[in-house]
Amino acid sequence: MYKNLIVILALINCIPANGQDMLIEQIAGKEVVRKAFNTDKELTAKQVFRVGELQTTGNQLSVQLQxxxxxxxxxxxxxxxxQYTCEPGKSDVLLAVFPFARQGNAEYVIEASSPGFKRLYDFDADDRKLENLSLEMSIESGILSFFGSKSIIAINDRKVSTTGSxxxxxxxxxxxAYMWGVNVKTITYQxxxxxxxxxxxxxxxxxEKDGSYFLMNY
Structure with missing residues (x-):
């Protein structure tokens, strides 16, 4: 569940960054590949997200994911x-179910507890340190909502460097991850x-700390 959560984080940004296209616009019509590796750098799993063309309905943007x-x-x-749907400019994002809950009808509500989350990739070329960010994910329907399931995500020690490309x-x-207000699991990534x-x-x-990792290619 928790590693799939990171996939969601990679896709939820519906806010324009420094005048550029939103991430949902960037991935529309493309293929996103996620590979997981163990500590010996051996492939353990692979996910391929084939993203449909961007659809606009009123103020909402949506794409279909295979x-x-x-x-x-x-x-x-x-x-x-x-289906992935977002409404640009809002601090919370309604997200259709992803792999770990696809059998239910739950909706995940992403709430940014840090206003800076809207500026996830918005920085100046000469910036070197960026502000810390945090957000909260809660489940609004389905059995996990009964258990009070939510996750707190913190992004700290953010640094940026310029490369040739x-x-x-x-x-x-x-x-x-919390259930009934109790922290049941914590995972940290570099x-x-x-x-x-x-x-x-x-x-x-x-x-991860033990050397296992996963890679996302866009």
């Missing part, structure tokens, strides 16, 4: 469709993100 799940041998284990962002991302000169995501690496 999710393909593969095992470590590259064999297809499961495939299904889900764009920018590199590094940060420490901590996910704390994150490295590559962006091009237009601040469009190229790749993300999420490294």
């Amino acid at each position: 999710v393909n799940l593969f095992d470590e041998e590259g064999n297809l284990k499961d495939k299904y469709l889900t 764009g920018f590199t962002l590094t940060s420490r991302l901590t996910v704390k 994150v490295t993100e590559k962006l091009d000169k237009k601040r469009r995501l190229i790749s993300q690496v999420f490294m």
Whole structure:
């Protein structure tokens, strides 16, 4: 569940960054690949997200996602469709169910507890340190809502450097999962993100303390 949560974080930004396209616009019509590796750098799982064309209905933007799940041998284990919808300019985002809850009808409400989250990739070229960010994910319907399930995500130690092809962002991302108000699990990642000169995501690496990691290519 928690590693899939990071996939969501990579896709939820519905806020324009420094005058550039929103992330939902950048990924529309593309294929996003997520690979997970163990401490020996051996592939343990692969997910391929095939993103449909961007649809606009009133103030809402939406794309259809075809999710393909593969095992470590590259064999297809499961495939299904889900819908991703957001309304630009709002601090909370309604998100259709993702892999870990796709059998239910729950909606995930993403609430930014830090106003700065709207500026996730909004920075000046000469910036070196960026502000810390945090947000809260809660489940508004379904059985997990009964248990009071939510997650707190904090992005700290954010730094940016300029490269010949764009920018590199590094940060420490901590996910704390709560049930009935009790912290039941905490995961911390060291994150490295590559962006091009237009601040469009190229790749993300999420490294755990034990050396296992997963990679997102856009």
